[in-house]
Amino acid sequence: MVFFIAFFGAAVGGFLSLILNLIYSKSFKRAWIIPALTALFTASAAVIDETYGFFAILGLFGLLVLLFLGGFFYRILSDIKEKIAEAKRKNVSNFKIFLWLVLSSLLLVTAFAIFSFGPIAIFGLFFLIMLASWLAPSTQGTFFKLQQILPTSKIRSLAMGLVEIKGNVVAKQQIKAPLSKKNCIGYYYTEHRISRDSEGKKQYRLISAEENYQPFEIRDETGSVTVIPDGLTLVSFSPSAERESGDRSYTEYALFGGEEMMLIGAAAEKGHQVVIEKDTTKNILAISPFTKVSQWNKNRPLVQSALTFCGVAAFIIAIILSLPYTFDGHTLTLMFNHSPLLSWLIR
Numbered sequence: 001m002v003f004f005i006a007f008f009g010a011a012v013g014g015f016l017s018l019i020l021n022l023i024y025s026k027s028f029k030r031a032w033i034i035p036a037l038t039a040l041f042t043a044s045a046a047v048i049d050e051t052y053g054f055f056a057i058l059g060l061f062g063l064l065v066l067l068f069l070g071g072f073f074y075r076i077l078s079d080i081k082e083k084i085a086e087a088k089r090k091n092v093s094n095f096k097i098f099l100w101l102v103l104s105s106l107l108l109v110t111a112f113a114i115f116s117f118g119p120i121a122i123f124g125l126f127f128l129i130m131l132a133s134w135l136a137p138s139t140q141g142t143f144f145k146l147q148q149i150l151p152t153s154k155i156r157s158l159a160m161g162l163v164e165i166k167g168n169v170v171a172k173q174q175i176k177a178p179l180s181k182k183n184c185i186g187y188y189y190t191e192h193r194i195s196r197d198s199e200g201k202k203q204y205r206l207i208s209a210e211e212n213y214q215p216f217e218i219r220d221e222t223g224s225v226t227v228i229p230d231g232l233t234l235v236s237f238s239p240s241a242e243r244e245s246g247d248r249s250y251t252e253y254a255l256f257g258g259e260e261m262m263l264i265g266a267a268a269e270k271g272h273q274v275v276i277e278k279d280t281t282k283n284i285l286a287i288s289p290f291t292k293v294s295q296w297n298k299n300r301p302l303v304q305s306a307l308t309f310c311g312v313a314a315f316i317i318a319i320i321l322s323l324p325y326t327f328d329g330h331t332l333t334l335m336f337n338h339s340p341l342l343s344w345l346i347r
Contacts, residue, residue, distance in 0.1 A: 002046045005053035009042030010035040012060045139233040143286040144296055146264050156222035158267045162279050166262045166290055167220035169227075169255065175214060179252035180241035186213030188234050192249040204249055213255070218263055218276070227263065227285075231278040235288035236296070260290045 013035035038060055046053025150164040158165070174183040188211045192204040213229035240254040255261075264286050266279035278285035326333045 002043055002050070002053070005046040005050070005057065006039040006043035009053075009057055009060065010039035012057060013038030016060070016063070139284060139286050140235045142282060142284050143233075143235045143264055143288060144293075146282065146284070147262065147293060148297075150264065152262075154222045155218070155220050155225050158225065158274055160267050160269065160274075162264070162282060163267045163276070164262065164264050165218060165220065165225070165276070167218045167224075167260065168258055169216050169218050169261050169287075170224075170257050171214050171216035173214050174257065175212060177240065177252055177254045178210070179243060179250055180254065182240070182254065182256070184240075184254040184256050185216045186229060186232065187211065187240075187252055187254040188237075189253075190251045192251070194244065194247045194249050207248075216255075216257075218261065225267075226273070226275045227265070228275055228277040229285075231285050233284075233286040235286045236292040237289065255287065261287050262290050262293045263287045 016038065017034045042053050042056040042060070045056040146162070147164055150162065152166050153159070153163045155165055155167065169185060171185040174185060175187075176182070177184045177187045178189050188209070190209045191207045193207050195203045195205065197203060211232075213232050215226060215228060217224045217226050234253050234255060237253040237255075239251050240256075241250075241252040243250045263276065264279075264284055265276040266281075266285075267274055268277055269275075276285070
């Protein structure tokens with residue numbers, strides 16, 4: 001039983017690490033530290049008394065819910081404006097934006113329902129989170145999904161339509177990046193307002209975004225092709241320059257010549273010349289450093305395994321938390337036949 005309690009303590013610790021990273025942007029060089037500490041804490045409590053072990057798990061899970069809701073409410077409210085602005089910039093349909101807003105509202109309602117209906121509402125919350133994430137406009141998500149499906153084409157033998165190509169980028173005309181002042185093919189530049197919460201932690205809210213790209217070519221060992229950059233999105237670029245001044249934060253992402261990139265867009269013939277432009281069907285023209293694409297493909301199996309583990313652990317934890325129990329001071333009795341998640345199986 002001690003091992004069983006320690007296992008669920010580690011699972012809750014894994015969720016704590018995930019929430020601290022995704023919502024509060026707190027990451028640890030050794031990701032196993034928090035699960036190890038929570039497993040040690042719950043196991044120590046269980047060694048003293050198994051009942052204390054269960055209470056330790058309940059306490060940790062309560063902490064997890066509080067951290068999640070506190071950060072979640074703030075993030076989802078402050079991000080709505082940014083998502084709408086990004087969607088309009090990328091010409092996402094108003095219907096899809098409306099669906100995303102409706103689901104975001106349902107997320108808030110479901111989160112409040114947790115306090116009234118208990119663990120059952122947690123499943124609804126996670127389901128809506130996944131659905132909202134799927135519907136939320138994200139060029140990065142589309143890019144990485146397509147690069148798994150599309151074969152990497154050689155430029156000399158490009159077929160018309162949606163293509164994926166890899167090569168070095170070059171441009172005859174370059175511009176100066178606004179923050180680093182370096183010559184570049186194009187840039188995406190943002191300005192955020194900085195505020196602080198009650199604990200003094202910085203919070204960033206987007207005020208404005210500016211982008212400017214020059215036509216460029218991408219070359220591989222078979223040839224080169226011109227890219228028309230209207231609607232181009234930079235995917236997984238590291239900031240080329242950052243600066244904070246007062247209550248403002250400025251970030252620049254720049255595309256420099258000579259770097260090896262992967263590009264997804266539509267090959268089309270214009271003026272007896274093949275060019276790459278934005279694909280109107282998939283609504284994508286995106287470029288990413290090839291090293292970042294390789295890293296994403298390498299880490300994807302690990303991420304899928306982690307998500308599977310978290311999903312199974314969440315299901316088991318929800319079952320445990322849904323179990324009514326009695327405690328007479330010495331004996332803990334779990335009533336499986338009264339669980340809202342299991343009663344329909346036991347009938």
